[in-house]
Amino acid sequence: MKEIVIATQNKGKIAEFKQLFHGFEIRSLLDYPTIPDIVEDGETFAENAAKKAETLALHINQMVIADDSGLQVDALDGRPGVYSARYAGESKNDKNNMEKVLMELKDVPSEDRTARFICLIAVASPNQETKLYKGTCEGMIATEARGANGFGYDPIFYIPELDRTMAQLTAEEKNKRSHRANALKELLAHQREWGL
Ligand SMILES: O=P(O)(O)OP(=O)(O)OP(=O)(O)OC[C@H]1O[C@@H](n2cnc3c(O)ncnc32)[C@H](O)[C@@H]1O
Numbered sequence: 001m002k003e004i005v006i007a008t009q010n011k012g013k014i015a016e017f018k019q020l021f022h023g024f025e026i027r028s029l030l031d032y033p034t035i036p037d038i039v040e041d042g043e044t045f046a047e048n049a050a051k052k053a054e055t056l057a058l059h060i061n062q063m064v065i066a067d068d069s070g071l072q073v074d075a076l077d078g079r080p081g082v083y084s085a086r087y088a089g090e091s092k093n094d095k096n097n098m099e100k101v102l103m104e105l106k107d108v109p110s111e112d113r114t115a116r117f118i119c120l121i122a123v124a125s126p127n128q129e130t131k132l133y134k135g136t137c138e139g140m141i142a143t144e145a146r147g148a149n150g151f152g153y154d155p156i157f158y159i160p161e162l163d164r165t166m167a168q169l170t171a172e173e174k175n176k177r178s179h180r181a182n183a184l185k186e187l188l189a190h191q192r193e194w195g196l
């Protein structure tokens with residue numbers, strides 16, 4: 001089976017990529033435990049995605065994909081943005097991150113709670129220019145967490161058309177409309193360039 005290496009340690013992302021890239025064997029940073037932590041010090045999703053993909057591609061000398069993603073809340077001027085994973089502190093705790101967003105929005109009326117998930121996928125290969133593919137998914141921030149599927153901010157990300165939060169969708173439903181799925185569609189439109 002063809003193999004795809006994804007520079008992520010996030011088990012939620014790994015599970016989604018396994019479903020999205022069917023027919024491929026998915027490897028991740030969890031399979032390369034000796035590679036030092038990659039510091040995400042970029043100011044944009046694109047910079048961080050490129051850094052993650054390029055760093056691992058150099059270490060293993062083969063093509064690597066990375067995903068840098070996050071939640072952008074309009075009433076918070078785009079926060080948590082690139083700081084989504086660590087919004088409530090270095091412990092990277094999903095529940096604390098969601099509580100912080102809900103607290104910051106406690107006086108914001110429903111019509112002003114618009115938000116989106118953003119995903120930048122970088123593809124890096126030794127001696128090739130890194131390419132970036134973007135996907136988004138529009139929604140609203142709920143007033144409380146609902147649902148147990150997915151990961152990260154999914155329980156507070158409400159999708160009005162479906163009247164459910166992202167965490168109330170099945171994996172299949174999320175993978176049809178998510179920011180990650182949309183970015184991957186862009187990548188797959190170029191898959192021949194990458195020999196996939
Ligand atoms: O860097 P890697 O190892 O890939 O894993 P990470 O969790 O640190 O990933 P990011 O740096 O891209 O941070 C993204 C954060 O944004 C949130 N996020 C991204 N995609 C999401 C999704 O599909 N649903 C809910 N939250 C998501 C979640 O809190 C992630 O931890």
Ligand SMILES: [Mg+2]
Binds near residue numbers: 040085
């Ligand atoms: Mg990260």
